[in-house]
Amino acid sequence: MNKKLLGIIIAIVAVGAIAGIVVANQPEKDNAATHSGSGSDMEKMQAGETKPSANSSGGAQDLTMQTEVTMDISDFAFENKTIKVKKGTKVTWTNRDSARHNVFSKDAGGPQGELLGQGESFNFTFDTAGTFNYTCEPHPYMKGVVEVI
Ligand SMILES: [Cu+2]
Known part of the structure; x- marks a missing residue:
C-alpha cells in the first residue's frame, strides 16, 4: 500500500513537474507572442505617425x-x-x-x-x-x- 501510495505521489510529482514545465514554457510562448505582437504595434505606431506628426504641428x-x-x-x-x-x-x-x-x-x-x-x-x-x-x-x-x- 505504501509503495502504491509512493508510486502515486511520484506520479503526481512527475505530472506536476511536467505541468510546471508546460506552464513555464507558456509564458515564453506568450512573450514570443507579445514580441511578435509588438511588431504589429510598431506597425500601428508607424501607421499612426501621421497623427503625431500632425499633432506636433498643432x-x-x-x-x-x-x-x-x-x-x-x-x-x-x-x-x-x-x-x-x-x-x-x-x-x-x-x-x-x-x-x-x-x-x-x-x-x-x-x-x-x-x-x-x-x-x-x-x-x-x-x-x-x-x-x-x-x-x-x-x-x-x-x-x-x-x-x-
Ligand atoms: Cu521632394
Whole structure:
C-alpha cells in the first residue's frame, strides 16, 4: 500500500513537474507572442505617425480666416503638415531646398504640381471641399494635408 501510495505521489510529482514545465514554457510562448505582437504595434505606431506628426504641428492649423496661404518647402518637409482652409483658398508652396520638390496629390481634385527648383513656387486654389493628402513625388515621406471646408 505504501509503495502504491509512493508510486502515486511520484506520479503526481512527475505530472506536476511536467505541468510546471508546460506552464513555464507558456509564458515564453506568450512573450514570443507579445514580441511578435509588438511588431504589429510598431506597425500601428508607424501607421499612426501621421497623427503625431500632425499633432506636433498643432493638429490641423486653422487658416480658414485666410484667402491666401503661403508655405515653404524646406529641409525635405512641407512647412505645415496639416492645414484647414476655406473653399477658394489659394495655397502657394515655395521650394527653399536645393533639391527639387513638388506638391502632388492622388486625391481627386487635388494639386499635381511640377517639380520646383530652389526658389520656385507652385500655387493651387482649393475649390472643392474635402481632405487632400499630398506628397512630394521624389520624396514620398514628405507629406502634407489640406482640409478644405
Ligand atoms: Cu521632394
